[in-house]
Amino acid sequence: SQKIEQNSEALNIQEGKTATLTCNYTNYSPAYLQWYRQDPGRGPVFLLLIRENEKEKRKERLKVTFDTTLKQSLFHITASQPADSATYLCALLDTGFQKLVFGTGTRLLVSP
Amino acid sequence: NAGVTQTPKFQVLKTGQSMTLQCAQDMNHNSMYWYRQDPGMGLRLIYYSASEGTTDKGEVPNGYNVSRLNKREFSLRLESAAPSQTSVYFCASSEFGSGIQQGYGYTFGSGTRLTVV
Numbered sequence: 001s002q003k004i005e006q007n008s009e010a011l012n013i014q015e016g017k018t019a020t021l022t023c024n025y026t027n028y029s030p031a032y033l034q035w036y037r038q039d040p041g042r043g044p045v046f047l048l049l050i051r052e053n054e055k056e057k058r059k060e061r062l063k064v065t066f067d068t069t070l071k072q073s074l075f076h077i078t079a080s081q082p083a084d085s086a087t088y089l090c091a092l093l094d095t096g097f098q099k100l101v102f103g104t105g106t107r108l109l110v111s112p
Numbered sequence: 113n114a115g116v117t118q119t120p121k122f123q124v125l126k127t128g129q130s131m132t133l134q135c136a137q138d139m140n141h142n143s144m145y146w147y148r149q150d151p152g153m154g155l156r157l158i159y160y161s162a163s164e165g166t167t168d169k170g171e172v173p174n175g176y177n178v179s180r181l182n183k184r185e186f187s188l189r190l191e192s193a194a195p196s197q198t199s200v201y202f203c204a205s206s207e208f209g210s211g212i213q214q215g216y217g218y219t220f221g222s223g224t225r226l227t228v229v
Contacts, residue, residue: 099160105154
């Protein structure tokens with residue numbers, strides 16, 4: 001069956017360190033992979049999109065990698081800040097379907 | 113402010129009651145979606161509308177109906193609410209195709225918290 005897996009345990013790191021979140025998927029052939037941020041009581045907010053033919057994408061302190069052989073994406077936040085504390089969602093878009101499928105998300109807690 | 117607007121923000125229903133969740137977007141997007149979010153389950157697609165005049169079932173459509181009223185509005189109806197439909201409901205919109213290729217994602221509303229007792 002198709003599955004998108006993100007670490008359900010919260011990731012706790014200290015301010016200034018790099019946070020790395022993992023997204024693994026099985027039985028998908030995604031053309032695009034996206035990352036979203038969700039704060040409590042709010043809707044997800046789009047952060048980054050990476051295409052299947054791209055290995056890495058950067059935006060300010062954010063970096064996403066996409067390895068279609070390993071079926072894995074890594075999401076990095078460098079120089080993390082307490083304001084980065086949130087739940088981060090991985091999502092896949094298969095060009096065969098006009099819809100996005102989400103992982104369950106990983107909660108990030110950045111301590112001062 | 114551009115975005116996706118959902119109403120109501122909170123709702124409590126009794127089992128068997130019906131209601132409609134409203135969603136409107138002002139970004140001229142072609143595609144709209146309804147998701148529900150439950151603890152430990154993540155976001156699951158209920159229904160989607162790839163373009164005005166079309167609707168399709170998602171992963172968990174049972175117990176729901178939708179209407180794409182026009183390009184801006186996409187409503188979700190619960191005909192006979194059940195406790196299993198207690199959840200947070202999110203509406204989203206996107207410009208599939210050119211938008212995705214240009215690197216844009218989905219825009220979500222702030223959600224409707226629904227409790228069925």
